[in-house]
Amino acid sequence: MDKIAVISDIHGNLPALEAVLEDIAERGAETVYCLGDLIGKGPSGDKAIDLVRRRCAAVIRGNWDDFVSREAEAESEVLRWHQSVIGEERMDWLRSLPFVIEFVLSGRLVRLFHASPRSVCERIQPWDGQNRRMSLFEPPPHGGMNVPADIAGYGDIHNAYVQHLDGRTLFNAGSVGNPLDLPNASYVLLEGKFGSEAPAPWSIRLVRVPYDIGRAIREAKAAGMPNLAEYGRELRTARYRHASG
Numbered sequence: 001m002d003k004i005a006v007i008s009d010i011h012g013n014l015p016a017l018e019a020v021l022e023d024i025a026e027r028g029a030e031t032v033y034c035l036g037d038l039i040g041k042g043p044s045g046d047k048a049i050d051l052v053r054r055r056c057a058a059v060i061r062g063n064w065d066d067f068v069s070r071e072a073e074a075e076s077e078v079l080r081w082h083q084s085v086i087g088e089e090r091m092d093w094l095r096s097l098p099f100v101i102e103f104v105l106s107g108r109l110v111r112l113f114h115a116s117p118r119s120v121c122e123r124i125q126p127w128d129g130q131n132r133r134m135s136l137f138e139p140p141p142h143g144g145m146n147v148p149a150d151i152a153g154y155g156d157i158h159n160a161y162v163q164h165l166d167g168r169t170l171f172n173a174g175s176v177g178n179p180l181d182l183p184n185a186s187y188v189l190l191e192g193k194f195g196s197e198a199p200a201p202w203s204i205r206l207v208r209v210p211y212d213i214g215r216a217i218r219e220a221k222a223a224g225m226p227n228l229a230e231y232g233r234e235l236r237t238a239r240y241r242h243a244s245g
């Protein structure tokens with residue numbers, strides 16, 4: 001049985017990323033995929049990128065990776081702060097990231113994207129109407145296979161869940177570094193026969209990992225990060241005062 005870990009929305013939170021990668025290694029998952037939003041919000045976008053590049057077999061682009069690396073002369077002071085932490089070489093790498101990851105697991109086509117098969121910014125929640133959720137199985141208009149996914153997985157909303165809809169499986173990996181459901185880092189573990197077209201047993205599991213939130217806040221303070229109070233509140237309560245993923 002092959003084990004594939006899916007992580008997403010790290011948002012520059014190094015203690016959370018390290019805790020998740022340690023748990024993934026302990027469970028013996030060989031392959032780690034990352035669904036984007038490596039940066040923004042937290043202080044360690046540079047280190048998060050470096051660690052993800054070392055450990056992940058594939059990485060796709062999120063909305064924060066997109067706008068932080070594309071905004072040439074950012075007006076917002078917060079955005080400029082994050083850009084200066086990340087630096088040019090890493091921003092080039094963010095701009096080069098693909099949009100989808102696809103593979104076959106125990107005879108099922110798995111498609112992973114950041115927010116939807118259409119855009120890094122289209123936000124779909126587990127409580128949205130069935131048509132909206134079903135649209136997440138559709139083929140992506142730009143790249144990827146031209147067939148619906150059997151298993152579709154995404155990040156972006158920072159709310160982990162699994163649903164079976166009309167014979168297909170939809171999941172959200174939740175957020176490693178800025179969850180909005182529980183103040184524990186989140187990821188998904190898939191098990192099955194990787195690359196095999198023949199139907200075979202497979203499983204999906206939502207995993208939660210406690211991590212040192214105090215350290216995450218101390219690192220943000222030491223780095224002189226803007227919006228520190230708000231950030232600390234988000235990590236401790238798993239809630240935003242304003243909606244922004």
Ligand SMILES: [Fe+2]
Nearest residue numbers: 009037156245
């Ligand atoms: Fe995010």
